[in-house]
Amino acid sequence: MMTQWHLLRGDILIGELSEYGCDQPFFLARFTPGPGWESVRALCEASAALSGPDPDGSRTTAVLKPLQDLELRLVPVDGRQPSLQVLKNCMLRIDGSEARLRY
Template structure:
């Protein structure tokens, strides 16, 4: 059974993730934007461009902080408990692809 999650910001659906594979320990997903995507997409894009070595983690932390402040949650389609993004799981979205690790 393929897993799916709704990405939410409060009561606003930001998008949907649909698993298509696993690259342990990461779920590989297709991402379908929702009505709230436009308001957060620039933050995910800024995070996606941070590449390469980051010995003290400061560049990655700087890119993740605004995303953490959004209070995003992932709601599993099977009715399981929601996951707090960047608290219970790490989520990366780049275009129509997403990577989820929890």
């Protein structure tokens, strides 16, 4: 059974993820925005747009550090798994209605 997650910033629902498949090492999920989505949308879109070489990591750090500072959490809807701190316990990339999750 695929996991469903709530993406939270504090108590604010950013969105919901529903896993539907796997493309190792990532789980694939559908993303449905929640009430708090607009407050983090620009940072998530910047993260999704990262590509290409970044030899010293400075470009990646400039994009991911503000996202990490939000302390987003993924909380499983069924409670059978522990919650995950985004960019600490897992990697999450949201691109429109699709998400890729690695934990």
